[in-house]
Amino acid sequence: MQDLSTLIDWVEQHYPCADTERVAAVGLSYGAGISLLAAAFEPRIATVVAVDGWADLGSALLAGDTPRLSTALLVAGALGGHFSPDVALKSLLLYSGLGRAQLRDWAAQRSAAQHIERFDRPGLSVLLAAGWNDTVLRAEQAHAFHQQLPCRSRLLLHPDEHPVLPWAQLTSESGREIWRRAGDWLDQELRGLPRGVPTEGVEVLGSPAKQRPLPSRTTSHPVVPARTQVYGLGPPRRLGPGRMGAEGSAWQARLRGALPSGATDRFPALSRLVERVTGYPPSVYFPLVPGPAAASWTTAVFDRPRKLRGSPVLEGSVSCHARRVTVTAHLYAVGPSGVGRLCSQGAVTLATGGKGPAPFSVTLRTAVCDVPTGHRLGLIVGTWDPTCRGATRPLSRVVLHSSEEHQAALTVPLS
Numbered sequence: 001m002q003d004l005s006t007l008i009d010w011v012e013q014h015y016p017c018a019d020t021e022r023v024a025a026v027g028l029s030y031g032a033g034i035s036l037l038a039a040a041f042e043p044r045i046a047t048v049v050a051v052d053g054w055a056d057l058g059s060a061l062l063a064g065d066t067p068r069l070s071t072a073l074l075v076a077g078a079l080g081g082h083f084s085p086d087v088a089l090k091s092l093l094l095y096s097g098l099g100r101a102q103l104r105d106w107a108a109q110r111s112a113a114q115h116i117e118r119f120d121r122p123g124l125s126v127l128l129a130a131g132w133n134d135t136v137l138r139a140e141q142a143h144a145f146h147q148q149l150p151c152r153s154r155l156l157l158h159p160d161e162h163p164v165l166p167w168a169q170l171t172s173e174s175g176r177e178i179w180r181r182a183g184d185w186l187d188q189e190l191r192g193l194p195r196g197v198p199t200e201g202v203e204v205l206g207s208p209a210k211q212r213p214l215p216s217r218t219t220s221h222p223v224v225p226a227r228t229q230v231y232g233l234g235p236p237r238r239l240g241p242g243r244m245g246a247e248g249s250a251w252q253a254r255l256r257g258a259l260p261s262g263a264t265d266r267f268p269a270l271s272r273l274v275e276r277v278t279g280y281p282p283s284v285y286f287p288l289v290p291g292p293a294a295a296s297w298t299t300a301v302f303d304r305p306r307k308l309r310g311s312p313v314l315e316g317s318v319s320c321h322a323r324r325v326t327v328t329a330h331l332y333a334v335g336p337s338g339v340g341r342l343c344s345q346g347a348v349t350l351a352t353g354g355k356g357p358a359p360f361s362v363t364l365r366t367a368v369c370d371v372p373t374g375h376r377l378g379l380i381v382g383t384w385d386p387t388c389r390g391a392t393r394p395l396s397r398v399v400l401h402s403s404e405e406h407q408a409a410l411t412v413p414l415s
């Protein structure tokens with residue numbers, strides 16, 4: 001952050017003709033997070049373009065208090081090729097579960113969201129871009145930051161995963177579209193050229209139906225405000241999924257901890273490569289979800305196309321004879337054959353103390369998904385995901401609960 005201010009000072013000294021009162025900070029990934037943080041403290045920065053970065057580093061690293069392997073590797077620099085011993089140590093602490101309090105303090109110092117009031121100044125504008133398939137720096141923290149910003153801001157949601165290498169984003173149409181929009185944004189905000197770029201709101205780039213890249217520069221559409229649909233979870237079945245409906249009921253589901261259910265989140269780079277070749281995101285066959293490993297539910301068949309836009313939230317209760325347990329939730333669009341295509345995933349780790357049911361809430365990753373007519377939404381709740389470092393002991397006894405006082409339910413932004 002100090003480096004950016006020093007650079008502006010240097011330009012001011014060596015290039016007196018430069019207008020250092022109207023500076024743009026542009027960054028990708030780590031650079032995006034630093035650019036946002038610099039804008040909070042450097043008044044000479046007039047606009048920011050932050051692509052696939054973080055605004056709340058603590059939320060990005062420990063969403064649901066559950067470390068993710070992809071984030072830990074990226075923080076360490078193993079994926080990006082920039083190894084820093086200090087940051088690698090923080091990554092080790094992150095994934096090992098040690099020193100989380102110190103890690104949160106360290107992350108808070110590097111988070112623009114902790115200084116949101118500093119963005120309330122005349123003339124400042126922010127362009128954010130985040131991928132709804134990004135498993136490293138998840139889109140919901142960018143969306144939350146966009147909603148809190150007191151200055152003019154616009155959020156572009158795109159289908160790509162996190163760019164492991166800087167040039168990787170330019171290999172997709174949606175990635176190139178983001179940087180074309182960024183150029184128009186800078187022309188408009190710094191040079192005053194009439195580019196017609198909106199400076200507020202949220203826009204989706206690409207096709208959410210099959211997660212395809214943009215077919216052309218002009219293909220995009222604004223986010224349609226979704227109505228909140230609450231699905232109560234009925235009693236799960238040992239064979240086949242239970243039902244999600246308007247009302248839930250009281251039930252218990254006994255699971256064995258840390259058993260694979262077939263449900264998994266995306267792996268950085270690998271999942272996107274497979275998806276580009278096959279056209280399918282990570283999928284699971286719902287009739288074969290093993291009962292001891294997870295509980296599953298599906299809604300009724302939709303009689304019209306539905307649009308999922310936003311972050312679903314799962315609420316329920318769990319008990320475990322171990323002190324800590326991780327609850328994972330995977331949301332799918334399920335076709336007539338019973339095959340579900342991944343829409344979103346979330347996990348939360350909580351302390352149960354080995355006692356009675358403890359309430360939990362899982363905020364799933366921001367989803368942009370179209371569910372066609374004749375399809376359903378499907379939910380799988382378990383205790384294991386290979387992309388997360390869960391706290392559930394293998395084969396421990398885990399019980400999911402739903403009661404009249406605290407019914408298990410899934411809240412979905414659906415239109």
